[in-house]
Amino acid sequence: MNPDQGGVCQGIRNTLPAMASLNCDNDVVCLDGVDDTFGVKDAFRVIRLGERVGPWAYSKKLRGWLRNSLPDYDAVVINGLWTYHSFAVTSVVSQLRREGVTNLPRVYVMPHGMLDPWFQRQPSRRLKAYRNWAYWKAAEHRTVRHADGLLFTCRKELELAREPFRPYRPKQEINVGYGVPSPPRFTTEMKSAFLEACPQAVNRPYLLFISRIHPKKGVDLLLRAYAEMAGKYKTAEGVPLLVVAGPCDSAYAEEMKELARQLGLWNAMPSIEDGSKPQVTFPGMLRGDAKWGAFYGCEAFVLPSHQENFGIAVVEALACGKPVLISNQVNIWDEIQDYDACLVEDDSQIGTNRLIDQWLKLSAEARGEMGQSALQCYGKNYRPESVAARFISALSGA
Incomplete structure (x- = not known):
């Protein structure tokens, strides 16, 4: 449940409080260290069984806990695939059935995009793709076949999951959606926190990228597009600042900073004498007020990702009334x-290039209308309360 790992654990934290408001109690069982709270106080019970071991995330305690505790639950959701936890649930349930235990919960699998064909087709993941194919044949297809159903975050994820592996025989495919909590109301403290983390944005319009700085996210495409547009729009206003917010401690993040330098977009030590201003800035990971200040203050959110199962940050931007500039590989586009x-x-x-160019050509009126549409889109599709109701309906077998 480490929040730095994003994705799955964030989705759980978004959904369970809304389910609790509908009188559906939930426990989360994970393989974090027994004292690893990561500074997060969750509103639901988290059962930490101890550190996982190796790339398969093996835990010697999990099978025993499952044997003793599964009959206490009405339904179990396996969040994610490819590690020991999915194998353990499937094998323990099968064993208990053979032993004649009848009061077992319904079991569902929520892949969280892990069956997306991109992961099997991407050249840089060739060895992992072979590994996944072998593991699917050996074990994981049974997880899918034996489950009472597969739960998906959006329609596109459901459709894409049918492509990469055979045999693929789920009993049910259910699009439950994905809820993202409404952001806190804007405060001046949010703006101050963001500008403290990103002083380059003081009195400047900006586009916001906020995510992991990872090859999958299309950061290199974005930087090159910005260089192209900076050359094209040589006006007094020029192009807005680009804020690339995300952890900067990886080798790839350093590559992207170097690319920005080579493109003339960024300098870690800009010259005060010549009055130059960077066109790109890397403030690192933004949290709390700084994160919400970044969302509320931006012109638009941008994510030209090569693969995005859902895109929580995309929906957070919509919830703040911001248009989103995205690729057609973001599954909710x-x-x-x-x-x-x-x-x-x-x-x-x-x-x-075309994405940024189109935005720069839009009138202020058109941008304002897109912002209003963003709020409507969030309200109709991504509020946790409506998603929780669909989730509960699916888990009850309705």
Whole structure:
């Protein structure tokens, strides 16, 4: 449940409080260290069984806990695939059934995008793709086949999950959606916290990228597109600042900083004498007030990702009334486009250039209308309360 790992644990934290408000109690069982709270106080019970071991995340305590505790629950959701926890649940349930235990819970699997064909087709993941294929044949297809159903975050994820592996025989495919809590109301403290973390944005309009700085996210495409647009729009206003917010402690993040330097977009030590201003800045990971200040203050959110199962940050931007500039590999792009709350292009250099260019050409009036549409899109599709109701309906077998 380490929040730095994003994705799955964030989705759980978004959904369970809304389910509790509908009188559905939940426990989370994980393989974190027994004292690892990561500074987070959750509103639901987290049962930490101890550190996992190795890349398979093996835990010698998990099977025993499952044997003793599964009959106490009405339903179990396996969040994610490819590690020991999914194998353990499937094998223990099968064993208990053979032993004649009848009061067992319904079991569902929520892949969280882990069955997306991108992971099998991406050249840089070739060895992992072979490993996943072998593991699917040996074990994971049974997890899917034996479960009472598969739960998906959006329609596109459900459709894509059918492509990469055989045999693929789920009993049910259910699009439950994904809830993202409403952001806190804007305060001046949020603006101050963001500008303290990112002083380059003082009195400047900016576009916001906030995510992991990872090859999958299309950061290189975005930087090159910015260099192209900076050369094209040589006006008094120029292009807005680009804020690339995310952990900067990886080798790839350093590569992206170097690329920004080479493109003339960023300098770690800008010259005060010549009055130059960076066109890109890397403030690191933004949290709390600084994060919300970044969302509320931006012109638009941008994510030209090569693969995005859902995109929590995309929906957070919508909830703040901000248009989103995204690739058509963000799986909810069509849902957002139905509300005219986004610009969408291919996840290519040409597509990303076009994405930024289209935004810069929009009038202030058109941008304002997109912002209003963003709020409507969030309200109709991504509030946790409506998603929790669908989730509970699915888990009850309705």
